[in-house]
Amino acid sequence: MEHTAVLPRRAALARDPMADQVATATHSDSPPDEHTPTLPSSVLLRGRKTVQIEHNGSLYQLRATKYGKLILTK
Incomplete structure (x- = not known):
């Protein structure tokens, strides 16, 4: 269900x-x-390779690599 x-x-x-x-x-x-x-990651990335995510006052970067991996950095 x-x-x-x-x-x-x-x-x-x-x-x-x-x-x-x-x-x-x-x-x-x-x-x-x-x-x-x-x-789905496509909802977050919306066709881009990189997006910024604000969390608890800090800015993070979510990046899709050419190998299909995701990397989150501060």
């Missing part, structure tokens, strides 16, 4: 055309403590 989790939208996501894809994620049945939504 699949469940749909609705994640809170931040003001920045609400202005983004991809916000609906980020705001709703689907995951399969799992124990209650493991309800972690899955987002």
Whole structure:
């Protein structure tokens, strides 16, 4: 059975055309403590090689390599 989790939208996501894809994620049945939504990297990267992510006042860079790996740096 699949469940749909609705994640809170931040003001920045609400202005983004991809916000609906980020705001709703689907995951399969799992124990209650493991309800972690899955987002495809394409939703975060939106066709770019690099995006910046603000988290707890710090800025991080998420980068896709030419080998298909993801690297997150501060």
